[in-house]
Amino acid sequence: MIIETLSTFPDMYESVMGASMMRIAQEKGILDFKAHDLRDWTHDRHRTTDDEPYGGGDGLVMKCAPIFEAYESLCDATGKGSIAAPAEPAQGEGAAASAEQAPCEGSDSDAAEQALRDASAAPADREASKPYTIFLAPQGRRFDDACACELAKQDRLLFICGHYEGIDERAYTLADEVISLGDYVLTSGELASMVVIDAVVRKLPGVLGAETGALDESFADGLLEYPQYTRPATFNGMEVPAVLLSGNHGAVDRWRREQSLERTYRLRPDLLEGMELPDADRAFLQSLSTEGR
Template sequence: MRFETLSVFPQVFAPYLDESIMGRAQRKGILDFEAYDLRHWTHDRHNTVDDAPFGGGQGMLMKPAPIFEAVRDIASRGDAKPHVVFFSPCGKRYDESCAQRLATLDRVLLVCGRYEGMDERAYELADEVFSLGDYVLTGGELAALVVIDSVVRLLPGALGDEKSAEDESFSDGLLEYAQYTRPADFEGRRVPDVLLSGDHGAVDAWRRRSSIERTARWRPDLLDGATLTDEERAFAREATRREEGECDG
């Protein structure tokens, strides 16, 4: 899969993407990545990419001309047209289903804003606009890294263990179950006995219940959309009631 970014700070990507799982994915040919500098598509001596907004207001806006020229030029390269993604607080909330969908594509171009945002006309170029959440970042570079990381880890061979991504939080609409490692007893806090039993069926059942309980505690909003049996849904309702009772107490 090929990821490309368009940014005024293209140098920020390599320190993260060259390390750990992302770096290994590149070395194995699973991830092909290139960062483009938006200033390469400017034509004044100062390589200007921003200007004051019409009508007044705080800050500066990214000009449409360099973005249009850059996206059109980048899209013309190679055989496959890129799926163009912009970031904005107005965009669709990015979640695991978005990552799974992007993981099926061959080429994705992530366009990173800066300053007070972009000239509204630039969004005409976007196939999709994402928001990571209800907060504002100084630029889209961090958002782009989040998207790349969340997508690449879903690609076959990226994690090494093909089952790793299947057991993660949100893979079935629930948070991941609680996990423990050595020592079995840490300052009087014991690992649940079932995890030490060697009974894989019992461990799987405990993990499923743990996943439901943790979702009820931390993200009860996810339960309505989760894939649950009738028995599990009843267990989820009881777990939610317990959590609400503890909070009230």
């Protein structure tokens, strides 16, 4: 799988993507990851990616022109690792005000309008190389395990990450999907994209050490995962459940299933709503509901 990110702070990915399972996935050739700097598709001295919002208000809004131009460049790129950013502008070219000073009608407005027109007139034969493009925003689909599984089926993902007060609304026309991690606000889309990328890459065959590792995790079957234990069998007076030491694999499987059901019932009962369960599972949940009556 190819995963790319487009943002103003690409260095944020170095520690996360260079460690643990994300690093292993790349070393195994399962994942090809690249963090692109949105500033490489700007054309002014200050590499400006944001501007003041039309209509006034606090904060700065990310400009759509660099995003469209970067998107076009990434879509036109062919082959892994062959994606190149445009050359840096000459020192005296396209001088514009800094982000703090630039008005909405900046000196590079003509270039911005041209980028939007070029994006709208993209050639039809480029569709084959088009990445599945994701924005991270509060109005998006709530991210969950099912969404991670769907994204893991894609060959190429591109995450376009916002910052500051938000992104010019016109950029969202590039999105195949908009995703939200939840009802809270983060400093940047880079942080949110790291969470999504990690959850997706773990689904790829060969990434986890155990072939079925991802199948037993929380939410994989709609339930919370059962409790886990390891040595020592006794610690500070706390005992590992005897069934796990019994060697009876059938009993262990039943215990784990019931623990998963009980934990979900007590901590996340909303996950059970509308879920189709075998009769044995429903009977066990019914026994929990009648406890203490």
